Amino acid sequence: MAVTETEVDVRSVPLLKRLTEPKVIIGLFVAMWVPLMLYVMFGKYIGNAKDIMLLPAYPATVILYILGVRAFRESWVAVLGLTLVFFWIFMAVTAPYLPLLDPNKPIAPFTVPFTEKRDIFFWLGTDFKGRDMLSRTIWGCQRVLVWGVTATAVAYVVGTAFGLIAGYLSGWWDEIISFLGNVLLSFPVMVLFIVILNYLGPSGFNIVIAVTFASAPAIMRIVRGLALDIKTRDYVFAAQTRGESAFWIMVVELLPNVRGPIIVDACLRLGYTTVAITTLTFLGLGLQPPDPDWGLMIKESAGTAMLWKFSYMLIVPALSVSSLILGFNLLADGLREMSLRD
Amino acid sequence: MFKLIGRRLIQMVLIMLTASFILFVIFDTPEFKKRLAIQELGGFAVSALDETTYNEWLEKKGLNVPFYQRYFNWMGNTLTGDFGFSYEKNRDAGPLVWEKLANTGILALGVFGLMIPISLILGVLAGMKEASLQDRAVSFISVFFTSIPEVATAIILTVVFALGLGWFPTKSAMISGFSFHELILPVLTLVVYDFGYVARMTRASMAEVMTSQYIRTAVLKGIPYSRVILRHALRNALIAPFTVIVLQLNWLLSGVVVVEVFFEYDGFGKLLLEAALFPDIEVVQACTLVAVAVAVISQIISDVGYTFLNPRIRFG
Numbered sequence: 234m235a236v237t238e239t240e241v242d243v244r245s246v247p248l249l250k251r252l253t254e255p256k257v258i259i260g261l262f263v264a265m266w267v268p269l270m271l272y273v274m275f276g277k278y279i280g281n282a283k284d285i286m287l288l289p290a291y292p293a294t295v296i297l298y299i300l301g302v303r304a305f306r307e308s309w310v311a312v313l314g315l316t317l318v319f320f321w322i323f324m325a326v327t328a329p330y331l332p333l334l335d336p337n338k339p340i341a342p343f344t345v346p347f348t349e350k351r352d353i354f355f356w357l358g359t360d361f362k363g364r365d366m367l368s369r370t371i372w373g374c375q376r377v378l379v380w381g382v383t384a385t386a387v388a389y390v391v392g393t394a395f396g397l398i399a400g401y402l403s404g405w406w407d408e409i410i411s412f413l414g415n416v417l418l419s420f421p422v423m424v425l426f427i428v429i430l431n432y433l434g435p436s437g438f439n440i441v442i443a444v445t446f447a448s449a450p451a452i453m454r455i456v457r458g459l460a461l462d463i464k465t466r467d468y469v470f471a472a473q474t475r476g477e478s479a480f481w482i483m484v485v486e487l488l489p490n491v492r493g494p495i496i497v498d499a500c501l502r503l504g505y506t507t508v509a510i511t512t513l514t515f516l517g518l519g520l521q522p523p524d525p526d527w528g529l530m531i532k533e534s535a536g537t538a539m540l541w542k543f544s545y546m547l548i549v550p551a552l553s554v555s556s557l558i559l560g561f562n563l564l565a566d567g568l569r570e571m572s573l574r575d
Numbered sequence: 576m577f578k579l580i581g582r583r584l585i586q587m588v589l590i591m592l593t594a595s596f597i598l599f600v601i602f603d604t605p606e607f608k609k610r611l612a613i614q615e616l617g618g619f620a621v622s623a624l625d626e627t628t629y630n631e632w633l634e635k636k637g638l639n640v641p642f643y644q645r646y647f648n649w650m651g652n653t654l655t656g657d658f659g660f661s662y663e664k665n666r667d668a669g670p671l672v673w674e675k676l677a678n679t680g681i682l683a684l685g686v687f688g689l690m691i692p693i694s695l696i697l698g699v700l701a702g703m704k705e706a707s708l709q710d711r712a713v714s715f716i717s718v719f720f721t722s723i724p725e726v727a728t729a730i731i732l733t734v735v736f737a738l739g740l741g742w743f744p745t746k747s748a749m750i751s752g753f754s755f756h757e758l759i760l761p762v763l764t765l766v767v768y769d770f771g772y773v774a775r776m777t778r779a780s781m782a783e784v785m786t787s788q789y790i791r792t793a794v795l796k797g798i799p800y801s802r803v804i805l806r807h808a809l810r811n812a813l814i815a816p817f818t819v820i821v822l823q824l825n826w827l828l829s830g831v832v833v834v835e836v837f838f839e840y841d842g843f844g845k846l847l848l849e850a851a852l853f854p855d856i857e858v859v860q861a862c863t864l865v866a867v868a869v870a871v872i873s874q875i876i877s878d879v880g881y882t883f884l885n886p887r888i889r890f891g
Contacts, residue, residue, distance in 0.1 A: 310715075412589075415586070415590060416590050416593045416594060419587075419590050419594075419867050419870045419871060420594060420863065420866070420867070421825065421828050421829035421866045421870065422829045423829035423830075423832045423844070423847070423848075424829065424847065424851075424859075424862070424863055424866055427832075427847065427848060427851040427852075428598065428601060428851060428859070431851050431852060431854065432601050432604075432607075504722065507724075508724040508725075511724055511726060512724060512725070512726055512833050515726050515833065515836075515837075516832070516833070516836060516848060517852075528726070531726055531727075531730065535730075535837065539733075539738065539745055540738060541734070541738040541739050544734040544738050544739075547730045547733075547734060548730065548731065548734055551723075551726065551727035551730040551731060552727070554724060554726075554727055555722060555723040555724065555727045558722045558723070558724060559718070559719060559722035559723075561722075562718050562721065562722045563718060563722075566714075566718055
């Protein structure tokens with residue numbers, strides 16, 4: 234959250250060109266993401282289909298990772314970031330098929346890592362209720378990933394829409410949208426999160442709303458700046474002379490041209506959102522028990538495990554969440570480096 | 576320039592009005608009133624209350640007054656310096672907020688005192704020679720530490736220094752008066768999270784200065800390299816980080832929430848979270864006004880300071 238303004242230059246970034254077959258990649262992404270999203274968000278309503286649902290996502294993740302590494306191989310920072318992120322996505326997708334203990338079943342409380350108790354070997358020990366830490370850590374990444382990415386995506390849709398309107402239509406639209414953006418931006422992020430989640434109640438969908446309120450104004454500013462620049466290009470004038478509607482120009486002429494520069498920003502923002510979700514859950518405003526989640530694991534252990542012997546209960550989720558965020562940030566760093574070199 | 580400052584201040588007042596209005600609307604909903612009643616009378620008592628007794632309670636608390644009237648009352652009181660009353664802590668909100676803000680100020684002083692030298696030195700070292708080993712190392716260290724969220728940093732530091740080595744206490748509640756010892760872990764946590772960002776900004780600024788004509792001229796004139804760096808480059812390279820550092824004040828006010836809650840440090844962030852959860856409306860309002868003021872004023876300081884440091888920039 235330290236970064237309030239990201240340095241995105243107006244030049245379009247030909248990052249997408251590195252991905253030789255965009256349609257295949259989008260298809261694979263959908264195959265990976267949609268089952269995972271349905272699984273985490275609507276798992277309750279799906280019933281028996283749950284067992285086979287994530288099967289198509291599993292090969293899609295692997296292929297996507299290989300394609301990604303090939304596309305970004307010139308920057309080891311980006312590859313390292315991609316590896317970290319995909320490691321957790323892979324864990325999220327395969328969690329139901331791994332030979333793990335039930336993450337919510339209490340077995341043997343306060344078992345330290347690498348010990349055997351009740352004929353079960355605990356790699357990472359158990360928490361204060363006796364639930365297996367390894368299984369909770371792996372299952373925990375599902376919720377963080379799905380809600381984090383969804384929240385960021387929604388924030389981008391809202392922010393981009395308002396940014397395009399403010400930048401392209403200008404005038405009163407710009408004044409009003411910019412003022413509202415300024416109001417939201419001058420709230421400290423935490424006040425905004427706390428007030429919104431306290432008002433709506435803590436849940437995943439409400440986190441999406443809170444993150445949208447917190448992130449969309451900053452995205453709006455970036456897109457607005459880009460739109461102001463692109464608006465003066467000849468192809469926009471050409472479209473205006475053809476008599477295209479404002480909506481059509483925004484979607485067809487402006488949107489594809491602001492897409493490049495905001496990709497790097499999106500990676501960084503995925504990192505912030507992950508931080509925000511973990512932090513909010515830690516403060517008791519986010520995802521609710523009993524399902525495993527890293528922020529929740531920290532919150533629950535912070536009250537019970539303040540001893541050197543049991544510190545693994547805190548360290549394991551802390552390192553997991555750090556590695557995921559490090560992945561997003563390194564990816565963003567590598568992408569920026571590559572885009573500057575082009 | 577005064578025009579600019581004036582415009583900013585007017586904007587600040589507008590933002591404060593909008594923000595406080597939104598907060599008032601949110602906290603005026605029946606659910607929030609009910610939650611306040613539950614906090615004060617207990618859950619069982621509220622569910623057992625009939626309509627008239629509940630209304631009497633609302634009247635006693637002054638919560639049944641129409642919304643706009645309460646808002647205007649609150650606004651009038653605020654203008655005269657009365658920030659209202661904390662239901663939770665049972666005392667005036669104004670002094671309460673100032674007291675906690677002072678505690679957070681001590682924390683902030685520690686953070687800035689440690690972060691500024693570290694990040695400036697690292698940033699300058701990295702920016703001196705672009706793409707050198709030290710540049711890559713500093714960049715990686717910055718990204719690495721900024722990627723660890725404050726909760727995780729707090730945990731790792733606590734586990735290593737408090738639980739493992741036993742050098743510092745795990746909590747910083749400071750029950751028996753101020754203690755420098757207890758301040759160290761929260762300060763370190765915030766510094767570890769924040770220094771990377773400032774270091775990267777310093778690096779970018781330094782790298783840009785090093786490519787400029789006058790540095791090349793100075794080097795070609797045969798001035799010793801250390802003198803070129805210290806006398807010629809640094810002066811110009813430190814202008815941009817100055818603005819970034821001032822803007823960190825704003826980040827700090829929301830960044831401290833987690834750290835203060837984790838270490839139980841009795842500051843602004845903890846007060847804000849507790850007040851919002853209670854729901855202690857007037858304390859939340861006061862905190863928000865303070866936060867907005869800090870945000871806008873730090874923005875003004877950074878803009879004005881920038882023009883003083885960099886004479887090439889002038890406000891039109």
